[in-house]
Amino acid sequence: MLPVLSRVHDPHLRPNGLSGNNTKPSPFGFLKAMQGCRKGDTEKGIRDLKLYLARFGYLNYQKNPNVTDLEEDHFDEELEVAIKSYQVFYHLNATGTLDGPTVSQMAMPRCGCPDKVTHKHTDHNSLHTVSHYQFLPGTPKWTRSQLTYGFGPSFPAQFMPAVDRAFGKWATASSGYFTFSRAGSYEGADLKISFERGDHGDGYPFNGSGEVLAHAFPPPDGRFHYDADENWVIGAVQGAFDVETLALHEIGHLLGLGHSQFQDAIMWSTLASGVTKGLSPDDIQGLDTLYGI
Template identity: 55%
Template sequence: MAFSLITFLPLLFILFSFSNAMFNADTIKTLQGCHKGTKLPGLHNLKLYLARFGYLNHQHAPNNVNTGLDEFDQELEAALKSYQNFYHLNASGTLDGPTISQMVMPRCGQPDMKSSHKHEEKLLTFASRCQFFPGSPRWDKNHLTYAFGLNFPNAFVPPVVRAFNEWASVSGYFTFSRVYDETSADLTISFKNGNHGDGDFTNVLAHAAAPTVGILHYNANWNWSAGPEAVPGAFDLESVAVHEIGHLLGLGHSQDQNSAMWTSIPPGIVKGLNTDDIQGIRALYGLNK
């Protein structure tokens, strides 16, 4: 069954200013064929996109990109090649059709690039396609509680519970239980609408914070399915929950397209954990010893 979240949620009014510049995905489509040396209006949107997801000046906040520069320089070319390499595309440094198709696909809001922290590199020998957050943050306990936010649709609770159960089963380490007080929960799950103060939601399905912040936000503007079967034209809420819970536990994105920690999922598709995801969580928490 598919639901439109607008029918479940009241309008959320942003009562404070939010400074992060936002890219325009539609403008990126008009830039096809651009390459180093090109100067075109709208190129700053490509820079914003690559900064937003960790490829351009990823040591800084995305809004530090100078949006007044619509020039395709060497730094942008290097960033685009890194993006193309991550997504197994032709790393030409030219904004071609397949690259644009990947960029405009709805995806997770977490950046893709990993830290070069030496401890992470050691851990990654067990799971070469799985990335971790800078510093490899993790929980110092294996039982975590979770709570749903105000107005979270009851129909969408079971898919999230199933996602937690899947992680508990494959990890052999974590256990999870639901509580009803958000203030006491380790993890909170809610729907948000648009610009809500902790990241640009443009073309984003959901995002979650690294340990031990414990926040998962779904984008209410998409058409969601409660599953457990795939629903054409709707995004599977359980599959996205599995992905975002991975972030809550400390996993970054994977370069394995079959992994739950791959950055995007098309509508009408159901996806669960695979070997890469399991190896990643075991490596991060030292469960391979």
């Protein structure tokens, strides 16, 4: 689900000072072996593809993940429609097959929040024609504009200024509607920011490096978690992820914004390593619309 310059510019250092070299295969690695799959195929890994699409809002898939049978590894019509919906969201050719561009997009490191509330067959006709911002399920938002934030006890001090800057940019984007200030304590903050790893008790475990970078919960929850198993830095460093860019994205979720279909938006769901991004007009328009600014 974010200084000491000699450390933050080293892409091989993690927040705890341990080496960032991780030989664990990517949790999304199974996708590459499945490239070319299409409706009617039965192949090991299709069940994991269904779970992936269900996790990010494209498929209603309620089967017990501990049960494996041929039907779960069968590429059925519902899976084809879900893949088409995914392809439309990411501006790919809506073939319904697991083609190369779709596999490449799915394998990108990303935010852990879903792109959609749930899969709907009508999604193809409901896309914004100009603005591509979305709101979170139920359109949650804060009923007050002065919010506090706090850092967890293990949050690296060298990364705090980057998160401060991200809050400042959202405050400016809101034309002063929102103010963000550090709370006197982590426990008393409206917005709680921490580094976590693995199963950290919120029902959305991280799975090591190369998959989900961070996630955040909508108002009024206020929790924002970075995956401590990723390589975090300040700025654009190849092989690492910029703390401030991810903060800008996840703060958007904290304020009630969902994922945008505009690739230049900070609320686009994926981020390549070595890249920095800022707020776009689409992000600002989404916030303005949500809060009537």
